Amino acid sequence: MKKNEIPDIIVSRLPVYLRALRRMQSQNQQTTSSQELGEQVGISAAQIRKDLSQFGEFGKQGTGYNIAFLVSKLREILQVERVWDVVLVGMGDMGHALARYQGFSDRGFRVAMVFDNDPTKVGEQVGNFVIRDTNEMRKAIQESGIKVAMVCVPAAVAQTVTTQLVEAGVKAILNYAPISLNVPNGVRVQYLDPSIGLQRMTYYLE
């Protein structure tokens, strides 16, 4: 089956399954069931079995899933058995937090370069990085072949930065700026705007 024939909603659940399985693994658990996994992630066992069946036959009736095997398969499907270099743009509070974030290393990502357009920040050391000028960004991305970026700039400049990233070859953008980004076909954006997350929930509050 071709990549784009799998509904994106299914793809979106695979990282959640992987995260839960890795956690079981870290607790030395060897096997699991769709029931147990479902309880941990809040998704029905039937849905999990249906999602995974899109990609192959990973479990056995009665004995369940071998966790190490399923982890390995999911990492392969999501292409995170390798490590992706990530460029980080915008070194405000959120950019600083992401530059120091410890949660990328064993999940397929590594912040490789950090940029800002503020001359007072350029040259500053943040964790293992020296903040570089966004003027150098396009060339640096092209030379390194980086495909993944995180955008933490103010809303007013987020589209301009995004266009520069796309022109430099970036294909996947995690956007923290509170604005919808326009990107060409073949480029993907995921949004992490905390106010959007909160507003989705206040709808239901009494």
Place this chain on the structure above:
Amino acid sequence: MKKNEIPDIIVSRLPVYLRALRRMQSQNQQTTSSQELGEQVGISAAQIRKDLSQFGEFGKQGTGYNIAFLVSKLREILQVERVWDVVLVGMGDMGHALARYQGFSDRGFRVAMVFDNDPTKVGEQVGNFVIRDTNEMRKAIQESGIKVAMVCVPAAVAQTVTTQLVEAGVKAILNYAPISLNVPNGVRVQYLDPSIGLQRMTYYLE
């Protein structure tokens, strides 16, 4: 129509429409169309009209939407015409960034209290806040009636903190910890794990 009869996928798009409309408003635009709004948020005009029609009749054939009116209606539907106090737990890098985040104030939220369990952090000033001990959290939430929380603690303690928040009366949790949380019916969680966002995209990379 009752709240829970509207599909959550529709509710999830309303904050995105609101954000784009607020942006148009900030640029002194008075009216818009489902076409224009759709281009800005990357959703079809037909989908937008269908989503909005679940809640009433907000536009006129030919003249489109009055932005101020639609903003006001969406804020009312999402219940963000008021300001929700938010409790923030876990004052690592991400917690610090959120405590200082300027993007909540005009979108219906206000960080009201910040907590950490680290004695070396308790008492520290962060922005306008003094970090308080999580031992005091339950009582403080109950007394204030806060319903919304952001969890920025390590994965290993996120479920414990969540259970405490829920027992204290919290009904909506924005979770930055890289773990799925178990909550009772009537409590909602939204997840902002950057690695999950990235892994959803690497699936498609070539």
